[in-house]
Amino acid sequence: MNLETNVYFESYEKHKGNPLMALLGFYKGMYSNFFWSAVFYVVKHSPVWILPIITANIINNVTDKNPDVLTIIAFNVGLMVILLVLNVPMNYLHIHFRSKAVRKVEAGLRSALIHKIQVMSIPHQKDMLSGRLQSKIIRDVEAVETLSSQLFVSLINIAINIAVALTVTVSKSIVVFLFFLFMVPLAAVLVVAFKKPIKKHNQTFRKEMENTSAKVMEMVQLVPVTRAHGLEEEEIMRMDTQVDLIAQAGYSLDIIQGNFGAVSWAFFQIFQVMCLAFTSVLAVKGTVQVGDVVLYQSYFTSIVGQVSSLLNLLPVISKGLESVSSIGEILLFKHVEENEGKQDIGEIKGEYDFRDVSYSYPDNEEPILRDINLHVYPGETIAFVGESGAGKSTIMNLIVAFGFPKTGKLFIDGKDITSVHLGSYRKQLAVVPQETILFSGTIRDNILYGTTGVTEEKLQKVIDEAGLRSVIDKLPNGLDTKVGEHGDKLSGGQKQRISIARALIREPKVMLLDEATSALDSISEKEVSYALDKISSKCTTFIVAHRLSTIKEADRIIVIEDGTIAEIGTFSELMEKKGIFYQMEVSR
Numbered sequence: 001m002n003l004e005t006n007v008y009f010e011s012y013e014k015h016k017g018n019p020l021m022a023l024l025g026f027y028k029g030m031y032s033n034f035f036w037s038a039v040f041y042v043v044k045h046s047p048v049w050i051l052p053i054i055t056a057n058i059i060n061n062v063t064d065k066n067p068d069v070l071t072i073i074a075f076n077v078g079l080m081v082i083l084l085v086l087n088v089p090m091n092y093l094h095i096h097f098r099s100k101a102v103r104k105v106e107a108g109l110r111s112a113l114i115h116k117i118q119v120m121s122i123p124h125q126k127d128m129l130s131g132r133l134q135s136k137i138i139r140d141v142e143a144v145e146t147l148s149s150q151l152f153v154s155l156i157n158i159a160i161n162i163a164v165a166l167t168v169t170v171s172k173s174i175v176v177f178l179f180f181l182f183m184v185p186l187a188a189v190l191v192v193a194f195k196k197p198i199k200k201h202n203q204t205f206r207k208e209m210e211n212t213s214a215k216v217m218e219m220v221q222l223v224p225v226t227r228a229h230g231l232e233e234e235e236i237m238r239m240d241t242q243v244d245l246i247a248q249a250g251y252s253l254d255i256i257q258g259n260f261g262a263v264s265w266a267f268f269q270i271f272q273v274m275c276l277a278f279t280s281v282l283a284v285k286g287t288v289q290v291g292d293v294v295l296y297q298s299y300f301t302s303i304v305g306q307v308s309s310l311l312n313l314l315p316v317i318s319k320g321l322e323s324v325s326s327i328g329e330i331l332l333f334k335h336v337e338e339n340e341g342k343q344d345i346g347e348i349k350g351e352y353d354f355r356d357v358s359y360s361y362p363d364n365e366e367p368i369l370r371d372i373n374l375h376v377y378p379g380e381t382i383a384f385v386g387e388s389g390a391g392k393s394t395i396m397n398l399i400v401a402f403g404f405p406k407t408g409k410l411f412i413d414g415k416d417i418t419s420v421h422l423g424s425y426r427k428q429l430a431v432v433p434q435e436t437i438l439f440s441g442t443i444r445d446n447i448l449y450g451t452t453g454v455t456e457e458k459l460q461k462v463i464d465e466a467g468l469r470s471v472i473d474k475l476p477n478g479l480d481t482k483v484g485e486h487g488d489k490l491s492g493g494q495k496q497r498i499s500i501a502r503a504l505i506r507e508p509k510v511m512l513l514d515e516a517t518s519a520l521d522s523i524s525e526k527e528v529s530y531a532l533d534k535i536s537s538k539c540t541t542f543i544v545a546h547r548l549s550t551i552k553e554a555d556r557i558i559v560i561e562d563g564t565i566a567e568i569g570t571f572s573e574l575m576e577k578k579g580i581f582y583q584m585e586v587s588r
Helices: 003-014 019-026 031-063 071-118 130-172 174-229 233-285 290-331 392-402 423-428 445-446 454-465 468-475 490-505 522-536 571-579 579-585
Strands: 352-359 367-378 382-387 405-414 429-432 508-516 539-545 556-561 564-569
Touching: 003 071, 003 290, 019 071, 019 130, 019 290, 031 071, 031 130, 031 290, 071 130, 071 290, 130 174, 130 290, 174 233, 174 290, 174 352, 233 290, 352 392, 367 392, 367 571, 382 392, 392 508, 392 539, 429 490, 445 454, 445 490, 454 468, 454 490, 556 571, 556 579, 564 571, 564 579, 571 579
Parallel strands: 382 539, 382 556, 429 508, 508 539
Antiparallel strands: 352 367, 352 405, 556 564
C-alpha cells in the first residue's frame, strides 16, 4: 500500500466513531484548495449580497430627492456591472480549486478500497459478496464525493450568505437583527426533529441497495443455469421480492425527506411574511427608511433560503456520512495478508512439507483437514483424489497460501509459509482453476496477463502447446479477438485452453491444476494433457482431477477421505492394493 492511500486508512481508524471527522481527515494536505475556492466564491457571489444594498441605496436617494441621485445611480449600476463581469473568471477559479481536491479524494478512496480488497484474506473475503464490494467502490464513494461538494461549497455558501446578511442588518438596525435571530432556534427545532429518522432510513436504504447489487450480480451469473432448468419465473419472483424491499425502503426515505422539505418550506414562508409585516410597520413609524424595507426583506429572504438549503442538505449529509461509515467497513477490515517485513523467498525449487497440518474455515471450529503429513520433492507430480468435500481444494488453497494451517506447519523449500513474502512466492506459481476466469480484453491480453517481455515466438509456442492454434485460426482477428465479458463469446473448452496458456507462459516453478481439463473433449484433452505433461516435467505439479488419463502418470496419488490422507502410492500400487482408490476406479 502506498503512502497516499494509507492516509485514508489512518484517517478512518483515528476517527472511526465520527464519520464527519474521518471525511475531513481524507482531505488532509488539501485544505488550501478549499480556502482559495472560498475566496473566489466570495468574489463571484458578491453581486447577490451587494444588490440589496444598491437597491435600497437607490430607492432611499430617489425618495429623499437627493440632487446627486443620477450620479449615485450611475456609480451603483457601474459597480454591479463590474462585479457581474468578474463572476465568470472567479467561478472558474472557484470550481478549479474545489474540484481538484474533491476529485483527487474520490479517486484516492476508490484506490484505497481496491488496495484493501487486493490484500484481504481470501477465506474472509469470500464472506463478502462481490456486489457489496462493487456498491461500496461505486455508489458509496460517489455519495462521499457529493457530500464533500455540499460540505465545502454549499455550507460555505450558506455560512457566508447568512454572515453577510446578519452583518449588514446589525449595522442598520439592532431591532431587525434581533428579529432575525429569533427565527434561528425555530429552524434548529426542525433539524433535531428530523435528524434521527432520516439517518435511520438512509442506513436501511443503503443496506438494501447493497443487497440488491449483490443479488443482481448473482442473477446475471446464474442466467444460463436458470434458463436451462426452466426456473425463470422463480428467479423473477426472487428478484421482484428484493426489488420490492428496496422500493419500500426508498419510499420510506422519500416520505421522511419530503415531509421534512414541505414542513421547512411552509415555516420559512410564514417567517418571510412576518418579516415583511414587521419591517413595514417600522417604516410607517419612521424607524427605518422605505428603501431599507426592501433590503431587510431581501436579506431575510436570503437567510430563510440559506437555512432552508441547510435543512435540505441534511438528507444529503446523512446519506454521505452513512457512505463514509460503509467505506470504513472495508478500510478497517482486519483480516488481511500481512507481508510487511517478511523475507523474499527467492527462486523456489518446489519442495513441500506438510507436518501435522489441520485446517478449519474462519468462524468454524469443525476441521476440514486433519493431521496431514506429506513430503513433496522438487519436480514431483502429485495428484489428489477423493469424494467431493473431502478436502482436496482446501489443500490446494493452502499450497497457494490462501489460508494457513490452524495447527501444524507447511514448509516450502524448508521455509515456514507464514514467514515468507507471499507475493515473491506466488509469482512463481501457475494456477489453472476448474472455473476459468477471463477479463473482457483480447485473447492475447488474457494469455499475457501479469507477464512482461514475452517474445512473439514464445507466445506462439505456448499457443501450440495449449492446443489453441485451431481455435485462433478460426477467429476473424486471431489473438486480438475480444473475448467478451468473462469470456462469454468463447466455449468452456476454449476458455480453459486460454487459462492453460496463461499458466504455461509464466514458466512456473510450481503448477496447480484443479480439474484443468474438465471442460475439454477427449481429443482436446489429449492435446492439452501432452502440453501439461511436458511442463510438469520441469516443475512441481499438484493435480486435482477425476479423469483417469489426467492422474495415471502422476508420481504419487494421494487419496483424501474425510479430511485425512487415506492412501498414498502410484496408480499401479493403489490398484494392486485394492483399497479406497481401487473401489473408486472400479465404480467409475
